[in-house]
Amino acid sequence: MGNWEQNVRRVTPYVPGEQPKQENIIKLNTNENPYPPSPALKKAWQQMDLEKMRLYPDPAASELVTAIAETYGVKESQVFAGVGSDDVLAMAFLTFFNSERPILFPDITYSFYDVWAELFRIPYRQIPLNDRFEIIKEDYFAENGGIVFPNPNAPTGVELPVSDIEAIIAANQNTVVIVDEAYVDFGTISVLPLIEKYDNLLVVQTFSKSRSLAGLRIGYAFGSEKLIKYLNDAKYSFNSYTMSRPSVLMGAAVVRDQEYFTETIHKIISTRERMKKELAGLGFVFADSKSNFLFVTHPQYSAKELFAQLKEAGIFVRYFEKPRIDRYLRITVGTDEEMDCLLNFLKEKCTGVFL
Amino acid sequence: MGNWEQNVRRVTPYVPGEQPKQENIIKLNTNENPYPPSPALKKAWQQMDLEKMRLYPDPAASELVTAIAETYGVKESQVFAGVGSDDVLAMAFLTFFNSERPILFPDITYSFYDVWAELFRIPYRQIPLNDRFEIIKEDYFAENGGIVFPNPNAPTGVELPVSDIEAIIAANQNTVVIVDEAYVDFGTISVLPLIEKYDNLLVVQTFSKSRSLAGLRIGYAFGSEKLIKYLNDAKYSFNSYTMSRPSVLMGAAVVRDQEYFTETIHKIISTRERMKKELAGLGFVFADSKSNFLFVTHPQYSAKELFAQLKEAGIFVRYFEKPRIDRYLRITVGTDEEMDCLLNFLKEKCTGVFL
Numbered sequence: 099m100g101n102w103e104q105n106v107r108r109v110t111p112y113v114p115g116e117q118p119k120q121e122n123i124i125k126l127n128t129n130e131n132p133y134p135p136s137p138a139l140k141k142a143w144q145q146m147d148l149e150k151m152r153l154y155p156d157p158a159a160s161e162l163v164t165a166i167a168e169t170y171g172v173k174e175s176q177v178f179a180g181v182g183s184d185d186v187l188a189m190a191f192l193t194f195f196n197s198e199r200p201i202l203f204p205d206i207t208y209s210f211y212d213v214w215a216e217l218f219r220i221p222y223r224q225i226p227l228n229d230r231f232e233i234i235k236e237d238y239f240a241e242n243g244g245i246v247f248p249n250p251n252a253p254t255g256v257e258l259p260v261s262d263i264e265a266i267i268a269a270n271q272n273t274v275v276i277v278d279e280a281y282v283d284f285g286t287i288s289v290l291p292l293i294e295k296y297d298n299l300l301v302v303q304t305f306s307k308s309r310s311l312a313g314l315r316i317g318y319a320f321g322s323e324k325l326i327k328y329l330n331d332a333k334y335s336f337n338s339y340t341m342s343r344p345s346v347l348m349g350a351a352v353v354r355d356q357e358y359f360t361e362t363i364h365k366i367i368s369t370r371e372r373m374k375k376e377l378a379g380l381g382f383v384f385a386d387s388k389s390n391f392l393f394v395t396h397p398q399y400s401a402k403e404l405f406a407q408l409k410e411a412g413i414f415v416r417y418f419e420k421p422r423i424d425r426y427l428r429i430t431v432g433t434d435e436e437m438d439c440l441l442n443f444l445k446e447k448c449t450g451v452f453l
Numbered sequence: 454m455g456n457w458e459q460n461v462r463r464v465t466p467y468v469p470g471e472q473p474k475q476e477n478i479i480k481l482n483t484n485e486n487p488y489p490p491s492p493a494l495k496k497a498w499q500q501m502d503l504e505k506m507r508l509y510p511d512p513a514a515s516e517l518v519t520a521i522a523e524t525y526g527v528k529e530s531q532v533f534a535g536v537g538s539d540d541v542l543a544m545a546f547l548t549f550f551n552s553e554r555p556i557l558f559p560d561i562t563y564s565f566y567d568v569w570a571e572l573f574r575i576p577y578r579q580i581p582l583n584d585r586f587e588i589i590k591e592d593y594f595a596e597n598g599g600i601v602f603p604n605p606n607a608p609t610g611v612e613l614p615v616s617d618i619e620a621i622i623a624a625n626q627n628t629v630v631i632v633d634e635a636y637v638d639f640g641t642i643s644v645l646p647l648i649e650k651y652d653n654l655l656v657v658q659t660f661s662k663s664r665s666l667a668g669l670r671i672g673y674a675f676g677s678e679k680l681i682k683y684l685n686d687a688k689y690s691f692n693s694y695t696m697s698r699p700s701v702l703m704g705a706a707v708v709r710d711q712e713y714f715t716e717t718i719h720k721i722i723s724t725r726e727r728m729k730k731e732l733a734g735l736g737f738v739f740a741d742s743k744s745n746f747l748f749v750t751h752p753q754y755s756a757k758e759l760f761a762q763l764k765e766a767g768i769f770v771r772y773f774e775k776p777r778i779d780r781y782l783r784i785t786v787g788t789d790e791e792m793d794c795l796l797n798f799l800k801e802k803c804t805g806v807f808l
Contacts (some may be wrong), residue, residue, distance in 0.1 A: 100626025102653040105552040114693040117733035134504040149489040184692040195458040271455025280527040298457040310507035313698035318573040331466040335568045337539040338469040343668035
């Protein structure tokens with residue numbers, strides 16, 4: 099045995115949200131959509147030509163890119179598609195964050211940003227949110243090698259107004275600004291129109307939440323034609339064929355069904371607003387989430403313990419053992435029935451333990 | 454407009470083999486399998502639970518990993534799966550080639566190795582094949598940060614004997630040796646058994662060629678439990694959910710159908726051997742390919758021109774405008790009917806032009 103291990107890249111292994119295999123649990127831990135995908139999925143599935151699976155997919159995923167471009171009213175050359183928004187974001191980090199200056203992102207944010215920065219050896223600086231978990235735009239008026247943040251932010255659900263985002267972009271014309279809109283469809287205004295004004299803005303979205311398609315792994319980005327061309331060049335040189343045929347075909351069909359999409363979104367938003375009232379009534383404290391999850395804390399109760407108790411009761415939520423947020427739980431907005439189960443559990447707890 | 458473009462990573466854009474959209478062409482340019490995937494694919498497709506597409510896939514792709522482990526008689530902990538062997542190889546480069554010393558690979562080889570090395574800023578040294586396009590094992594007894602080569606090599610199709618590969622591994626116990634077996638099923642002996650003896654050996658294979666599943670994007674690797682653990686750690690920290698649900702389910706079903714697999718392979722090998730005789734008869738010169746393609750040159754004819762003429766006739770083959778191989782064409786072994794079309798075209802050419 100030699101010492102080859104000395105050359106291995108050591109990473110802090112990321113622990114993904116559990117994907118438990120048992121049925122009959124209430125899964126509120128990875129922000130999936132509680133409703134099934136659009137019926138358009140079934141049609142596309144039925145029409146799939148299995149013999150064609152022997153052939154490589156179209157490297158440009160044109161069918162999907164066209165469907166996204168048409169749905170959002172942009173040019174195909176302004177759309178990039180990848181294997182989930184993680185793939186799109188990672189590719190964007192690699193392509194655009196290529197300077198000696200640090201990239202900037204919030205201290206409390208999507209947990210992959212620092213991991214990708216380390217993986218690609220990109221210097222970075224994490225900027226603290228304020229005590230209300232808000233991004234302060236002026237903090238991003240500093241010299242940097244790029245900027246990335248989610249809107250609404252994760253895992254807080256807090257929205258940054260479009261005017262603040264535009265101020266950040268306007269102040270940073272010499273680097274690329276990535277706005278990660280994974281949760282934008284649940285009530286935040288997208289900055290997509292700004293790609294016509296700022297050629298350094300990349301807007302990233304996903305089919306995993308609002309389109310109920312986490313299982314197909316589809317993410318995408320909007321940007322100026324220049325930006326998208328750079329992304330595609332990097333992608334082709336790294337792995338030309340990333341999107342499988344089924345994902346391209348089924349994704350294209352689903353994104354065109356705007357009616358079902360809107361209907362689903364409205365159901366989730368209405369459940370979320372109801373939950374806010376109910377949870378506030380139980381003494382939970384939280385910011386005004388604009389996403390499909392709530393990020394809650396309770397003054398009298400340990401989040402870590404509650405997380406474990408919920409899990410034992412078959413209700414999976416997410417807990418991050420990290421500075422500043424270790425008293426919080428992130429709860430995905432499920433169906434009304436799922437939320438009622440959660441509330442019943444919490445009410446019993448609250449009567450028995452909290453109060 | 455600012456100068457954000459100065460921070461963009463410039464790559465030499467890779468031009469993937471064309472994936473023409475018109476039907477009625479003979480596609481011999483990207484080494485796809487001419488036969489449809491195993492009938493097991495259809496069964497798995499029928500059983501797919503579309504409602505589950507709303508959920509993230511299993512990050513470990515366990516169903517697929519188990520099917521591969523059982524098929525090849527290894528432990529699940531010795532198997533890693535990814536989005537095509539390109540994804541697996543790129544992840545292995547990132548994970549294992551993390552030294553200041555150059556990694557080694559042949560000068561004529563799979564065209565992504567140098568691109569990944571540049572992308573991840575890994576120093577590398579390309580070692581010339583000899584004039585018969587063979588890898589000389591002693592060339593790899595030098596100090597290095599890792600070694601990678603395909604067996605059989607691409608685009609030459611030339612095999613390196615297992616004893617030579619073992620000599621390379623044995624001489625390099627302090628770095629990871631990756632043997633890229635994308636084409637191994639077409640008649641080369643796999644070094645898979647050596648993973649029990651050398652914990653620094655990673656053997657990479659794919660479903661894209663011998664399993665007729667290029668459209669599903671499935672690659673995999675065998676290695677010691679240590680090696681696979683490092684790969685998974687890196688993968689989870691980079692993008693946990695890479696394999697889509699359809700690919701995991703359908704891939705697992707297909708790999709278990711060994712009978713269809715063996716039958717298909719034999720058909721391709723027999724067509725390849727016939728082609729060797731026919732092409733030799735037309736004056737083509739080539740090494741003894743053990744893959745599903747032939748890498749051929751003709752002393753009296755320009756490969757570049759022949760490539761263009763074939764394309765005009767609806768027959769797509771591959772031409773690389775690169776030093777040492779710019780007189781060669783890479784021709785995928787198709788069905789017997791497809792090969793007859795190609796031969797008819799060449800025979801006419803040969804009578805008219807060459808002879």
